[in-house]
Amino acid sequence: PGEGNCTFCHTGTVNSGPGSVTITFPGPLEYTPGVTQRLTVQVSDPSQVRSGFQLTARLAGDATRQAGSFSPIGPETQVICSTPPFAVQAPPPCPAGAPLQYIEHTSTGSMPGNSTFTFDWTPPAEDVGPVTLYVAGNAANGVFSVFGDRIYTSTHTLNPAGAAAGRPAVTTVAEGAGFQPVVSGGSWVSILGANLAPATRTWRAAEIVEGALPTALDGVSVTINDKPAAVFFISPTQLNVLAQPDDAAGPVPVVVTTAGGSS
Numbered sequence: 001p002g003e004g005n006c007t008f009c010h011t012g013t014v015n016s017g018p019g020s021v022t023i024t025f026p027g028p029l030e031y032t033p034g035v036t037q038r039l040t041v042q043v044s045d046p047s048q049v050r051s052g053f054q055l056t057a058r059l060a061g062d063a064t065r066q067a068g069s070f071s072p073i074g075p076e077t078q079v080i081c082s083t084p085p086f087a088v089q090a091p092p093p094c095p096a097g098a099p100l101q102y103i104e105h106t107s108t109g110s111m112p113g114n115s116t117f118t119f120d121w122t123p124p125a126e127d128v129g130p131v132t133l134y135v136a137g138n139a140a141n142g143v144f145s146v147f148g149d150r151i152y153t154s155t156h157t158l159n160p161a162g163a164a165a166g167r168p169a170v171t172t173v174a175e176g177a178g179f180q181p182v183v184s185g186g187s188w189v190s191i192l193g194a195n196l197a198p199a200t201r202t203w204r205a206a207e208i209v210e211g212a213l214p215t216a217l218d219g220v221s222v223t224i225n226d227k228p229a230a231v232f233f234i235s236p237t238q239l240n241v242l243a244q245p246d247d248a249a250g251p252v253p254v255v256v257t258t259a260g261g262s263s
Contacts, residue, residue, distance in 0.1 A: 005206060010147075011149075012150060017139065029158045037122075042116045043138065069092070080101075080102050081093075170196075190238060191256060202234075218234060220234045224244070227244040
């Protein structure tokens, strides 16, 4: 969540290899306040020998605030408490000076042949709106150096159980600078409406991979003339996106897609 990833120590470019890091949930992408879920992280890469990971849960509307707590269920994982940039680390319960929880592999969990990590996550006791889980995985080559490993990241946003996400509705599409009702390929576009996003934020530096701008934030994506736009800013009532180059003239479809459906 804007705090860096495994490439802080290990060389390489995030998500540039043939593998992935995924989270398996017990059901739909939702949570019931205070009800524990068992999650499994899997790091996959055809050349990996050992695996490691780190995962944290934050409020979708404020990534600096912890969402719930983690519990290991075996010797493969452990929980640490910290605060960016990890100047303070301590075991749980988290002290005031290190309020953020991270669950990660142990030396036992990173032994050759293991690529999955299972643990419990207990959501906040009250409905806090959407929660985003951030995970980074290391597909390591097992030579005990920082070179040659492959790092993967992914995010998943969970809504409170029973929450009506609401289908996005678009009321206005305009160019981003003068807010005129004509847009151009390669330019900024503002989209107004309702139910456009579960949170309010802009893209983060970690979401720009090898110069490629993100085409989705917290599950929100936009296509203009069937081409995915780069998503810079999201909120429930406004999106700011960068349209792909396009020489089409005349009306074109603009579609917003969220967990609630497509406009």
